[in-house]
Amino acid sequence: MQTLETKDPTQHAANIGNGLQELIDHLRQDIKRVDEPKAQALFETSAEVLKGLQQAFAHYEKKSEEVWQRR
Numbered sequence: 866m867q868t869l870e871t872k873d874p875t876q877h878a879a880n881i882g883n884g885l886q887e888l889i890d891h892l893r894q895d896i897k898r899v900d901e902p903k904a905q906a907l908f909e910t911s912a913e914v915l916k917g918l919q920q921a922f923a924h925y926e927k928k929s930e931e932v933w934q935r936r
Contacts, residue, residue, distance in 0.1 A: 878926040885919040 866884030869876055892912040896905045924930045 875926045878922045882919050882922040882926065885915050885922070889915050889919070 867880055889912045892908045896908045
């Protein structure tokens with residue numbers, strides 16, 4: 866994730882979304898690196914939760930949900 870100087874919230878949302886993707890990718894890679902099923906389940910569940918959060922940021926960025934279009 867980068868430190869942005871802009872005040873544009875959509876750019877910050879995109880930046881956070883990218884950081885979430887990096888974390889999601891890291892979690893999914895770690896699933897293959899560990900043998901403990903409970904840890905694998907934790908990492909997969911965490912990746913799925915973060916994917917949902919990433920989608921929320923993307924919807925905000927694109928104003929694709931009604932709630933983000935209201936003033």
